Amino acid sequence: xxxxxxxxxxxxxxxxxxxxxxxxxxxxxxxxxxxxxxxxxxxxxxxxxxxxxxxxxxxxxxxxxxxxxxxxxxxxxxxxxxxxxxxxxxxxxxxxxxxxxxxxxxxxxxxxxxxxxxxxxxxxxxxxxxxxxxxxxxxxxxxxxxxxxxxxxxxxxxxxxxxxxxxxxxxxxxxxxxxxxxxxxxxxxxxxxxxxxxxxxxxxxxxxxxxxxxxxxxxxxxxxxxxxxxxxxxxxxxxxxxxxxxxxxxxxxxxxxxxxxxxxxxxxxxxxxxxxxxxxxxxxxxxxxxxxxxxxxxxxxxxxxxxxxxxxxxxx
Amino acid sequence: xxxxxxxxxxxxxxxxxxxxxxxxxxxxxxxxxxxxxxxxxxxxxxxxxxxxxxxxxxxxxxxxxxxxxxxxxxxxxxxxxxxxxxxxxxxxxxxxxxxxxxxxxxxxxxxxxxxxxxxxxxxxxxxxxxxxxxxxxxxxxxxxxxxxxxxxxxxxxxxxxxxxxxxxxxxxxxxxxxxxxxxxxxxxxxxxxxxxxxxxxxxxxxxxxxxxxxxxxxxxxxxxxxxxxxxxxxxxxxxxxxxxxxxxxxxxxxxxxxxxxxxxxxxxxxxxxxxxxxxxxxxxxxxxxxxxxxxxxxxxxxxxxxxxxxxxxxxxxxxxxxxxxxxxxxxxxxxxxxxxxxxxxxxxxxxxxxxxxxxxxxxxxxxxxxxxxxxxxxxxxxxxxxxxxxxxxxxxxxxxxxxxxxxxxxxxxxxxxxxxxxxxxxxxxxxxxxxxxxxxxxxxxxxxxxxxxxxxxxxxxxxxxxxxxxxxxxxxxxxxxxxx
Numbered sequence: 001x002x003x004x005x006x007x008x009x010x011x012x013x014x015x016x017x018x019x020x021x022x023x024x025x026x027x028x029x030x031x032x033x034x035x036x037x038x039x040x041x042x043x044x045x046x047x048x049x050x051x052x053x054x055x056x057x058x059x060x061x062x063x064x065x066x067x068x069x070x071x072x073x074x075x076x077x078x079x080x081x082x083x084x085x086x087x088x089x090x091x092x093x094x095x096x097x098x099x100x101x102x103x104x105x106x107x108x109x110x111x112x113x114x115x116x117x118x119x120x121x122x123x124x125x126x127x128x129x130x131x132x133x134x135x136x137x138x139x140x141x142x143x144x145x146x147x148x149x150x151x152x153x154x155x156x157x158x159x160x161x162x163x164x165x166x167x168x169x170x171x172x173x174x175x176x177x178x179x180x181x182x183x184x185x186x187x188x189x190x191x192x193x194x195x196x197x198x199x200x201x202x203x204x205x206x207x208x209x210x211x212x213x214x215x216x217x218x219x220x221x222x223x224x225x226x227x228x229x230x231x232x233x234x235x236x237x238x239x240x241x242x243x244x245x246x247x248x249x250x251x252x253x254x255x256x257x258x259x260x261x262x263x264x265x266x267x268x269x270x271x272x273x274x275x276x277x278x279x280x281x282x283x284x285x286x287x288x289x290x291x292x293x294x295x296x297x298x299x300x301x302x303x304x305x306x307x308x309x310x311x312x313x314x315x316x
Numbered sequence: 317x318x319x320x321x322x323x324x325x326x327x328x329x330x331x332x333x334x335x336x337x338x339x340x341x342x343x344x345x346x347x348x349x350x351x352x353x354x355x356x357x358x359x360x361x362x363x364x365x366x367x368x369x370x371x372x373x374x375x376x377x378x379x380x381x382x383x384x385x386x387x388x389x390x391x392x393x394x395x396x397x398x399x400x401x402x403x404x405x406x407x408x409x410x411x412x413x414x415x416x417x418x419x420x421x422x423x424x425x426x427x428x429x430x431x432x433x434x435x436x437x438x439x440x441x442x443x444x445x446x447x448x449x450x451x452x453x454x455x456x457x458x459x460x461x462x463x464x465x466x467x468x469x470x471x472x473x474x475x476x477x478x479x480x481x482x483x484x485x486x487x488x489x490x491x492x493x494x495x496x497x498x499x500x501x502x503x504x505x506x507x508x509x510x511x512x513x514x515x516x517x518x519x520x521x522x523x524x525x526x527x528x529x530x531x532x533x534x535x536x537x538x539x540x541x542x543x544x545x546x547x548x549x550x551x552x553x554x555x556x557x558x559x560x561x562x563x564x565x566x567x568x569x570x571x572x573x574x575x576x577x578x579x580x581x582x583x584x585x586x587x588x589x590x591x592x593x594x595x596x597x598x599x600x601x602x603x604x605x606x607x608x609x610x611x612x613x614x615x616x617x618x619x620x621x622x623x624x625x626x627x628x629x630x631x632x633x634x635x636x637x638x639x640x641x642x643x644x645x646x647x648x649x650x651x652x653x654x655x656x657x658x659x660x661x662x663x664x665x666x667x668x669x670x671x672x673x674x675x676x677x678x679x680x681x682x683x684x685x686x687x688x689x690x691x692x693x694x695x696x697x698x699x700x701x702x703x704x705x706x707x708x709x710x711x712x713x714x715x716x717x718x719x720x721x722x723x724x725x726x727x728x729x730x731x732x733x734x735x736x737x738x739x740x741x742x743x744x745x746x747x748x749x750x751x752x753x754x755x756x757x758x759x760x761x762x763x764x765x766x767x768x769x770x771x772x773x774x775x776x777x778x779x780x781x782x783x784x785x786x787x788x789x790x791x792x793x794x795x796x797x798x799x800x
Contacts, residue, residue, distance in 0.1 A: 184668045185628075185661045191650075192658055198644040202619065202636040203659045203712065209626040262649050 011256025011263075015271030018304045019278060026282040038281065040164055046273035047170035048225050048232075052244050053251040053269045054177045055221030058214050059122075060252050063194040063261035066122050066211075068218045070107055070130035071248050072241030075226030077137040078103045079236035082227050083146045090149045097227060104223030107133055108216030115215075116208065134238075141238055148231035156232040166228055173221070178266040190214055194261030222248075251276060254304060275304070323386040324349055325486045325517050326402065331370050331380035333541075340366040341377065342541040348486060353508060353518040355532030355549060357525070358561055359731040363541040364521050365701070368488050371519070372404040373397035401485030403476040405492050409468050413461035417441055417471050420460060427481035436480070444478035445470070448507045449500060464608030465495045465640055466757075473504060477511065486517040493522060494728040495639075497607040497757050498791070505531045523731055524758070525554045537561055558732060583751050584720055586618060590775025593618075595720070595753055600746050602765030602785070603755040605794045610774035611755040612639075615722045618753065622720070628662065635659060635713035639725035639755075645709050646697050653679045653693040656708050660716045682711035686737060703730045710738060714745065721745075723754045727761060739764060759787050770794055 007013055023042075027035055052071055059068045078100040086096040107129065114125035147153070155165055181187040189210045192200040201207050225244070230236040253259055254275065255268020279300050283293040324347035333341040341363050348354055348371075358364050369375035370382070373394040382392045384400055411420045421437040422428050428437050438456050445452050449470050460468060469492065476487050489508075493501040501524075508518050508531055522528050528535060528549070535552050537545040537560040545560040580596040587593070593614065595601045603611040615636070622634040638645030647655055657664060657675050664674045679693045686707050690700060697705060706726060713721050727735055739761075742752055756762050768785050770778040770793035778793035780786075 183670060185665050185670060186668060188654065188658060188661060188670065192647055195647040195649050196644070199638070199647060201623075201625075202638060202644045204623055204629075204632050204635065204716070204718075205658070206624050206626055206628045209624075209628070212626070258649075262647070 010265075010267075012265050012268030012271055013256075014304055014307045015254050015256065015268050015275055017307075018300075019271050019275045022275060022278040022282050022300075026278065026285050029282075029285050036162070038278075040159065040162070041281070042274050042277045043167040044164040044232075045277045046270070047164065047166040048229050049244065049247045049251050049273040049276065050170040050269055051173055051221050051225040051228070052248040053255070053273060054173060054266065055218035056248040057252045057255070057257050057264050057266075057269060058177070058181075058190060059218045060249075060257060060259065061190050061194045061261055061264040062211055062214055063197060064259075066194075066261065067126070067249065068111065068215065068222075069123060069126040069245065070111060070133055070219065071222040072243075072245045073130040073134035073137060074104060074107045074219050074222040075229065075241035075244060076236065076238060077107075077133050077140070078223035078226035079230030079240060080137050080141045080238075083148055083230050083236050084140060084144075086149050086152075088147050088149055090151045093149055093152055096149075100223045100227040101220055104220030105216055107223070108219035109212075111219065112212045112215040116212075138238060141236065145235040145237070147235055152231040153234060156228055166232065169228065173224075174266050174270065181264065181266065186210065186213070191262050191264070194258075194263070247276065250301070254301065325384065326371055326400070327383040328367070328370055328377075329381045329383065331367070331377040331382075333366055333370065333375060333377050339541045341370070343380070344538075344541070344543055346371075346536065346543065348517050348519060350485070350517055351512055351515045352534060353512045353520055353532045355528040355535040356519055356521045356538065357523075357528060357535065357557060358538035359703075359733065362538040362561075364538055365490060366541070367538070368404065368490055368519065368521070371397070371486075372402055372488060399482060401482050402488070403484050403486070404488040404490070405469075405472050405476045406490060409465070409472060411460045411468060411472055411475075414459065416459050417454065417456040417463075420471070421456075421475060421478070421480075424475055425478070425480040440478050440480045441471075441474060445474040448474050448477055449503050464612075466497065466500065466607035469495045470500065477507070484516065486519070487511070488519045488521075490521045491523065491728070492520075493524060493527060495607060495725070495757060497605075497794075498759060499606065501527065523735075525557050525732070529554065529557070561732070584618060584622070584753065586614065586621070588617075588775070590777060591769070591779060593769060593776060595751050597719070597751055598746055598749045599767065600742065600752045600754060600765045602762045602768040603753065603771060604762045604768050604790045605771035605777075607757050609771040609794075611771050612724055613774070614771070615724050615753065615755060618720075619722055630662070632659070632662070632716050632718040634720045634722060635716045635718040637709050637713045637721065637723045637726040639723075639728060641702075641705055641709060646705055648698055650697055651694045652688065652690060652697050652700065652708055655697045656682060656693070656711050656715065659712050663717065678715060682715060686711055686734070686741070703734065706730050707734060707738075714741065719749070720751045720753065723752060723756075725755050725757055727756065727758065735761075759790070762790060763787065 026038060056068060056071060059066050081103060082096040082100040085099055086092040111126050111129050114120050114129060115122050159165055160168060189200070189205050192203065192205055193207055193210060197207060226241060229240055233240065251269050251272035254272035255265065257264040257268060279297055280293070283296050288296065327347040329345050331341050331344045344363070344367055346367065356364050366375065370377050373392055373396055382389050389396065412423065415423070418434055418437045418441060421441040422433055425440065428440065442456050445454060452470055454463065454467050454471060460471065463471065473489070473492055477484060492504060496504065505527060508520065512518055520528060520532055529552060532549045535547060535549050535557065536543055537557065539561060580598055582594050583597050584595040585593065603614065605611065619634055619636050647658070653675065656679050661670060664671055664678060682688070683693055688707050689704050697708065700708070707730070710726060746752055754761065754765060762768055763785055765785060767779065767781040768790060769776045770780065770790055772794055780789050
């Protein structure tokens with residue numbers, strides 16, 4: 001009873017409850033026929049929003065006004081450039097990955113450069129950066145669709161012991177993020193900055209350095225997700241990142257991270273990402289029309305947020 | 317008001333309030349008569365703020381009744397209290413920082429609404445400011461966020477005394493003088509006496525005992541949620557009040573023996589308008605002068621030059637104890653433990669990973685050393701009373717290895733016993749070579765310093781050292797004309 005009560009105060013529990021309800025509701029309709037398939041698909045597609053969402057969560061933790069809108073274009077640019085560089089050659093997989101990460105570092109650096117040097121609010125700075133990055137992607141892509149190297153295409157679409165490989169990568173990244181957030185000085189610092197920047201400064205926290213690292217971290221994760229997504233879907237497309245703009249923010253909020261900053265959690269990202277995919281597939285299974293489906297998605301998300309909002313404050 | 321002279325304005329009978337296992341009020345009976353100034357003293361967490369919340373309607377007691385003018389008030393709340401003329405000046409400043417003084421007056425007085433409210437609000441607030449703090453120099457069209465903390469407090473006090481429709485009958489002042497300097501405090505105390513003489517009632521809470529003794533008619537001492545003593549002010553002395561509060565009398569704080577620090581190396585230096593600022597190793601340097609004359613700005617400047625914004629420093633050079641703890645002190649979402657350890661995480665971590673065992677141990681040490689009153693350091697920081705939050709901020713700064721500690725009037729809202737303990741810690745640390753730069757609005761604290769810089773209009777105008785550090789000299793320097 002006591003563990004149940006403690007559990008109910010965790011901000012991420014509601015997204016997980018929702019995941020199981022929706023998963024169960026879908027299974028019942030299909031009569032259990034596609035249980036494994038549904039779970040694997042959910043894990044695969046959720047993996048990409050988890051990787052992007054974790055980066056976004058770190059940025060949102062920095063406090064009100066902090067959000068990275070350049071995520072989708074960073075994904076696109078990293079995907080196109082790395083695929084072009086690898087050029088279906090298995091030997092170039094590692095250089096391709098390095099280039100994707102470097103693109104992330106560059107975008108993060110420029111993002112924070114704009115925020116700090118020109119004193120532009122992060123939301124505007126990252127939005128303008130996203131236009132520049134997207135143009136760069138269009139320029140390098142030129143409408144070509146290059147296939148990923150065979151090994152990568154195989155790796156991203158298959159699984160190990162029944163678990164999709166991309167989900168395993170997302171899990172490793174999540175464990176790292178959890179460790180950063182809960183156990184390291186850096187995690188304390190971003191939480192402190194998110195609660196009060198003046199107080200953080202007076203407590204001796206290197207505020208600019210910490211924020212800078214966080215923006216770079218977010219952009220690198222977005223680039224990594226773009227690299228994996230391009231390989232998974234058999235080639236980079238210019239609009240491949242677009243759905244991840246709102247998705248990355250939605251999973252953070254649904255996962256119980258405080259939008260006002262300072263309080264975040266990793267398990268919620270998983271719950272929310274799985275939930276976002278499962279809701280759509282549940283409504284698909286029910287054979288509803290597109291309009292109804294969108295309305296239902298909206299209503300379900302609102303109800304989960306309301307449930308989560310009713311929790312007791314002070315869990316930490 | 318004269319008609320019911322014998323009936324209490326507000327009377328609370330046998331009020332009990334508990335927060336979880338903590339009994340904040342344990343059967344308190346208190347009546348406030350018209351034309352009376354009631355002094356309320358007690359330690360941090362004695363229940364003073366709780367009884368105030370009950371009287372101003374913010375908190376419904378779990379047991380007990382509230383009467384007003386002789387009749388029992390069944391539905392008592394903030395609005396009912398305001399309609400009866402009960403006003404409260406909160407310990408935590410409660411004006412909206414993004415609005416102007418006039419707009420704040422409009423928020424407070426709902427009757428001011430309608431066409432031309434700005435003119436009416438301006439008149440109301442300015443009349444009251446002029447009455448309480450003659451020569452205040454605060455323009456009522458300024459945004460509250462731009463005012464200094466002392467000016468904000470003045471505006472808030474003036475708002476409580478202002479009359480716009482409902483006449484104020486009972487004013488509750490919770491630590492009103494803590495951010496005011498001596499001359500402003502005197503003006504407020506004089507106004508309280510005038511207000512009481514005209515038939516109004518005041519509940520006056522302060523840790524500065526002589527203010528209470530000279531202003532109140534009757535003094536009530538609270539301890540652990542109960543009233544432990546109640547006598548006319550004339551029969552109390554500072555000594556007997558301190559004894560009744562239950563803290564051991566440790567005698568007046570003494571300045572430590574003058575030490576020859578002339579050869580000690582200078583660790584902080586700052587030049588600007590006025591005299592240069594210099595602090596030597598192991599020195600306690602005071603910043604004095606009227607509130608808001610550039611002392612806090614100087615501390616901020618010192619902090620900015622010695623702290624890093626981009627790369628973490630291996631050895632922290634400077635630590636800071638906030639006075640405005642809501643603004644630049646506490647992290648509200650966190651536990652007491654995390655709030656305490658944030659500045660010294662570098663010492664509690666190996667390669668960036670926090671050692672939670674060492675962290676808990678360090679927190680336990682400081683909990684004992686400065687008696688943070690909480691059953692568990694994992695509780696939220698906001699579960700502590702204001703004074704205890706301040707102790708946590710103290711522990712945060714002192715637990716770092718920084719050789720210089722800046723203190724921005726940190727003793728506001730801290731009780732007498734704790735103050736003595738902190739003074740002792742400061743003295744010990746200074747003897748071991750730490751440098752303290754201490755801005756204080758309380759003369760007693762300034763007089764503990766080895767050397768004092770007096771501020772006026774943003775610049776240092778005088779330097780006093782050793783035996784020259786006296787109340788008279790400091791006052792003389794703060795009021796002296798520019799020619800000096």
